[in-house]
Amino acid sequence: xxxxxxxxxxVKRQVSPQGTGYWExxxxxxxxxxxxxxCLRDIAENPVTREGKKTTPISYDSNCLEEVCGSCxxxxxxxxxxxxxxxxxxLEQPIRLEPMSKFPVVRDLAVDRQFMxxxxxRVKAWIPVxxxxxxxxxxxxxxxxxxxxxxxxxxxxxxxxxxxxxxVNAGSKFIGAAIISQVRLFNMHPTGAMHAKERIAALMxxxxxxxxxxxxxxxxxxxxxxxxxxxxxxxxxxAWKQALLGWLVx
Amino acid sequence: MRQPKIIVVGGGLAGxxxxxxxxxxxxxxxxxxxxxxxxxxxxxxQGGINAAKNQKGEGDTTWKHFDDTIYGGDFLAxxxxxxxxxEAAPGIIDLLDRMGVMFNRTPExxxxxxxxxxxxxxxxxxxxxxxxxxxxxxxDEQVRRFEAEDRVKKYEGQTFLSAVIDExxxxxxxxxxxxxxxxxxxxPADAVIFCTGGVGAIFGRSxxxxxxxxxxxxxxxxxxxxxxxxxxxxxxxxxxPGEDKLRLMSESxxxxxxxxxxxxxxxxxxxxxxxxxxxxxxxxxxxxxxxGNLVPRDxxxxxxxxxxxxxxxxxxxQAAVYLDVSHIPRETLDRKxxxxxxxxxxxxxVDPREEPMxxxxxxxxxxxxxxxxxxxxxxxxxxxFAAGECEYQYHGANRLGANSxxxxxxxxxxxxxxxxxxxxxxxxxxxxxxxxxxxxERKRQEEKNQTLIAAxxxxxxxxxxxxxxxxxxxxxxxxxxxxxxxxxxxxxxxxQERHNKMNLSDRSKWSNQTLNFARELGxxxxxxxxxxxxxxxxxxxxxxxxKPDFPDRDDANWLKTTRAKWVGGEVQFxxxxxxxxxxxxxxxxxxxxx
Numbered sequence: 024x025x026x027x028x029x030x031x032x033x034v035k036r037q038v039s040p041q042g043t044g045y046w047e048x049x050x051x052x053x054x055x056x057x058x059x060x061x062c063l064r065d066i067a068e069n070p071v072t073r074e075g076k077k078t079t080p081i082s083y084d085s086n087c088l089e090e091v092c093g094s095c096x097x098x099x100x101x102x103x104x105x106x107x108x109x110x111x112x113x114l115e116q117p118i119r120l121e122p123m124s125k126f127p128v129v130r131d132l133a134v135d136r137q138f139m140x141x142x143x144x145r146v147k148a149w150i151p152v153x154x155x156x157x158x159x160x161x162x163x164x165x166x167x168x169x170x171x172x173x174x175x176x177x178x179x180x181x182x183x184x185x186x187x188x189x190x191v192n193a194g195s196k197f198i199g200a201a202i203i204s205q206v207r208l209f210n211m212h213p214t215g216a217m218h219a220k221e222r223i224a225a226l227m228x229x230x231x232x233x234x235x236x237x238x239x240x241x242x243x244x245x246x247x248x249x250x251x252x253x254x255x256x257x258x259x260x261x262a263w264k265q266a267l268l269g270w271l272v273x
Numbered sequence: 274m275r276q277p278k279i280i281v282v283g284g285g286l287a288g289x290x291x292x293x294x295x296x297x298x299x300x301x302x303x304x305x306x307x308x309x310x311x312x313x314x315x316x317x318x319q320g321g322i323n324a325a326k327n328q329k330g331e332g333d334t335t336w337k338h339f340d341d342t343i344y345g346g347d348f349l350a351x352x353x354x355x356x357x358x359x360e361a362a363p364g365i366i367d368l369l370d371r372m373g374v375m376f377n378r379t380p381e382x383x384x385x386x387x388x389x390x391x392x393x394x395x396x397x398x399x400x401x402x403x404x405x406x407x408x409x410x411x412x413d414e415q416v417r418r419f420e421a422e423d424r425v426k427k428y429e430g431q432t433f434l435s436a437v438i439d440e441x442x443x444x445x446x447x448x449x450x451x452x453x454x455x456x457x458x459x460x461p462a463d464a465v466i467f468c469t470g471g472v473g474a475i476f477g478r479s480x481x482x483x484x485x486x487x488x489x490x491x492x493x494x495x496x497x498x499x500x501x502x503x504x505x506x507x508x509x510x511x512x513x514p515g516e517d518k519l520r521l522m523s524e525s526x527x528x529x530x531x532x533x534x535x536x537x538x539x540x541x542x543x544x545x546x547x548x549x550x551x552x553x554x555x556x557x558x559x560x561x562x563x564x565g566n567l568v569p570r571d572x573x574x575x576x577x578x579x580x581x582x583x584x585x586x587x588x589x590x591q592a593a594v595y596l597d598v599s600h601i602p603r604e605t606l607d608r609k610x611x612x613x614x615x616x617x618x619x620x621x622x623v624d625p626r627e628e629p630m631x632x633x634x635x636x637x638x639x640x641x642x643x644x645x646x647x648x649x650x651x652x653x654x655x656x657x658f659a660a661g662e663c664e665y666q667y668h669g670a671n672r673l674g675a676n677s678x679x680x681x682x683x684x685x686x687x688x689x690x691x692x693x694x695x696x697x698x699x700x701x702x703x704x705x706x707x708x709x710x711x712x713x714e715r716k717r718q719e720e721k722n723q724t725l726i727a728a729x730x731x732x733x734x735x736x737x738x739x740x741x742x743x744x745x746x747x748x749x750x751x752x753x754x755x756x757x758x759x760x761x762x763x764x765x766x767x768x769q770e771r772h773n774k775m776n777l778s779d780r781s782k783w784s785n786q787t788l789n790f791a792r793e794l795g796x797x798x799x800x801x802x803x804x805x806x807x808x809x810x811x812x813x814x815x816x817x818x819x820k821p822d823f824p825d826r827d828d829a830n831w832l833k834t835t836r837a838k839w840v841g842g843e844v845q846f847x848x849x850x851x852x853x854x855x856x857x858x859x860x861x862x863x864x865x866x867x
Binding site for chain 1: 290293294297308309311312313314316317364367368370371372373375376377378379380381382383400401403406407410411414415417418420421453482483484515516517518520521608612616619620622686733735736739778779781783784786787
């Protein structure tokens, strides 16, 4: 009988937000088309470490498993990415799984990304409609505008861009690339543009767009290939314009 | 006047729409969700949303949309509300457009529409191939705006455990568990709207997200809510098989001209792209010349099963057929289908712009769900409303593609104001309910947790879940045979027994996902019985429910809504007539025009 191929997975664990990290290693039977989620499920079905020690299943966030909900971002072999689309056969072993470091750990690989949702509130990331009653069609839009805006609207709030950004750290309030790019999206929409200045003003507060130091890691880390640096540059220009010309002009 | 309080459970399209409508009425909302609402399963919907806008000059009307929906659902849906949904759909598209959804546009700057299954009209508005994501985000943004104004309070990371129902049988609130602290608490409300989505996890692997367990519906069912048409489960014809999930390949691929085929010779060793046109069998186009690749999902799924299991024509003998878009210009594919093609490329490492995709049917959607009345989404328990996939109202025996998003939003639009009206009509609201009913319910749920934590058996919930999924997928999906259904039910009972003998590998009191899953699993098992027994009882074939031993639709005996009740730990069925007041039933066939 052929020797069963194994997958070696090392997981950085932490029992609670107050806990300290420790590593556990697992040896799992290899199967075709395995991804990191399948590894974590295998561990849950048989939570025994490589040394034969009984342990607990690993806590992690996941939902859609097709890279559109943004839940399962973690650091895999040193790189922030989605666990569902991380295919075992394309990863160097042992596979190292760590929680994202820029967000508070809840338990094991699960982190709290509430900061991002709060930031969306801060920048008023919505179109202020008058109500949901029937007010007829929306504004017309050139296909080119839609084609430029649509990629921005695919942001899954996974936090990968914050994880890789040197400006996001314990001492900073930097809002991060994802949120800045959302401001660009809403300011592009014909109705959203009517309130562009409010959003830009929010981006001019502490932790805003001026805190970007142009490391350009975000755009490389984005699983949805959103042109984040382009968004930051554009919002930076808009912020300068608003600062120089004030609220009346521009 | 007393200010009522309303709870919405579930933050997908239906839940968010209901929340918006309640907040707009000036009533505060507590919105409960397992995941941050922006990560809800609606995000996975791909192809589009239907509305008869007739923007291609084809003479489409809301009546034709209604007729397609009823006919596609094999006449099992109660008709009046479906008609209202189809009439409301164009206004819903306008609203979403105003909210900033980045729908694809025509050169004139209008919304573009594409074709979808079960219709001959271009009726489906779309935002690339990530329409559900775009719609969910639009509603999520509106709710965030209300949240910023303190008109909505979100309880994310909370799972619903049970309703708090008083001695008179009226709902007075809910009991929920914080998934971090594992704290069990009750929350009073004058009315509760459930928008808790699908049941995919009962089938193990499906196109659904992890949270789609049906646990909330099942808990409510066990508290006396009726569950309708549970046996109607949609299996989507084109998914990519995977061990963790079946990833959907949207019907929009066919709406944009994608073709389904197999090599005429199943031993053909060539890659799909090298098989010449003359040696390809486009079986849907051949068998259904009028609708071709765009027959409804139940029809396409059965055709693929026939090709693979009876004709033995699966690609190289495997359970797979080709879904081919490689003949469509790359620019069109990137503009209209990029979202799904990217999924195929990322998970399989093959570019579907160059090579045909290999797909196979996968469990996708439940047409059945909580019973609601035909007017305002109210369930049979006063104070409880339901909207979205978790209720049964709009799709009959088979849902047409791109009708789910519209039914979620329409259901939420009805449920919100209905809950407000109900709450305002109460003489005594939740604040007047006795504290003891809340305490009693909280204790009951705490005890369940303690029982599970203390259980000292041998069973692992992941193993029980895997066996449940295998059983359900094998016997209770595409082809249903009574003796297999009976065997499946026996197996589910065995799993229920084993569920009582678990040994949780995690007994901690912080963020214990194992405990939560064990609870959900218990509820999944109950709902699995509802689905299986409903299928066993229904001796006919209708829409997605197909029994080779009873191959025809039997209107004389089975033009009826199945209504399941939980009585003393057993599932009991009653049947009620379907409202066919608008369109008399006629034979359903897709090889010719209707």
